[in-house]
Amino acid sequence: MPTTTQRIRAICLAGAALSLSASAAELAVYQGGLQVSQGSNRAQTYSWGVEYRHPISDHFSGSLIYLNEGHVPDHHRDGTGAQLWWRSGQADVGPVFEVGAGPYRFFDTTAAGNGAGFADAHGWGVLASAAANWYFESGWFASLRVNRVQARHSYNSTALIAGLGYRFGSETKPRDAAPEGLYDWRDGRWEIDGALGKTVVNSFHSEHAFAKSADLRLKLTDHLTGSVSFINEGDARLERRWGGAAQLWLDDQLTERFSVGAGMGPYVAIDKYHHPGEKSAPDVSLLVSATAAYAFTPRWVTRAIWHRVATGYSRDADIFMLAMGYRF
Structure with a gap:
């Protein structure tokens, strides 16, 4: 049966599905x-x-x-x-x-x-x-x-x-819809998030650690967002990694309050356990991500985030985060 971690991943990915239009x-x-x-x-x-x-x-x-x-x-x-x-x-x-x-x-x-x-x-x-x-x-x-x-x-x-x-789009107006224009992204193109969560190494024992991140997002168009992130994956015994990522996201506003997105970009990070005893050197990995966000007000938002770190040295990891953000 799926583990709790896998169920969390399913929730994040369910929120991550998106398109150029929410209609149907x-x-x-x-x-x-x-x-x-x-x-x-x-x-x-x-x-x-x-x-x-x-x-x-x-x-x-x-x-x-x-x-x-x-x-x-x-x-x-x-x-x-x-x-x-x-x-x-x-x-x-x-x-x-x-x-x-x-x-x-x-x-x-x-x-x-x-x-x-x-x-x-x-x-x-x-x-x-x-x-x-x-x-x-x-x-x-x-x-x-x-x-x-x-x-x-x-x-x-x-x-x-x-x-x-x-x-989606099967109803004329979502039950949680806000007045028209209340959540217009042009009123808050920038978003800053602080997130806490868990790193799980893709190994047979799923070693894990406490993770944290800070993210800055910029809404570019109705369906395109750019972001930069600082991520600390914690010490999961097989990897102790931290670094910065830049990603481009496709996203969609499925209802007035609920939005979803998926992003991809380079992740430049230092893994203290990759080169033990040597001067720390950064590795470049691919960061594939998914997110689901719910806006309580036009400014305050909470979001779930899933990152998959795809490395070239067999230290792939999943990072599950819960964030609180502010749009301005």
Whole structure:
């Protein structure tokens, strides 16, 4: 079953799904079982995912998905995918059938003969899916789905997962909507955040530490934000890392108070345990992030943040943060 850390990641990623328009945008979470095939070896585990879907036409849509492929012997794998879908129709109520496929980027914690006993492997594959959905008048929908991952230099997997989702824009006005214009981003282009949370190393033992960060965000357009961050990941025994990141974000205002976003950029950090006994030298990693924010007032906002640090020296980590921010 998923751990508490994985559930936190699902919440953050659920908030991170976004598009260029909230009209008819869909967000869904999935849970089910997965079977792995690697030569003559077979293994079963769980799978869960979070998907954002945006219609292109009545019969085509595009999606972004995060998949966690569970734990099998010597492998803990997850990844992100982008898919193009054919749909039987754009029903307001009733069934919709669909098939989709697209590229899949995976992150796999694998057994290794080094001193740490593991390595973080990154690679590419193809994600193919088929789904049957039922839409309700309220905007909610239920889904049953099959995923097939064909991965290069890694194992293949097949998952059967069930999900529950919501179609944004199905109501004329959100229940928590504020008066028109109250949350116009032009009234507060800048945002400063202070965050506290937890670092979890992507190893077989999930070593963790207390983390903290400070962020400055600048709203550039309706759907584009830039940020700079100082992050201290704490001492997680396998890594003791701190540094600065610059990211570009795509974000979306799903309701008057609730917004979501996903960002990416370089993370220049010093890891005290990477070069023990030597003068500290910075490493450049990729920081992939997701956030969900709720505005209590036009100025004060709270946000959940998930960072994935993708390193080149097998010290990948997830950082889960809860922040309080002020817009000005």
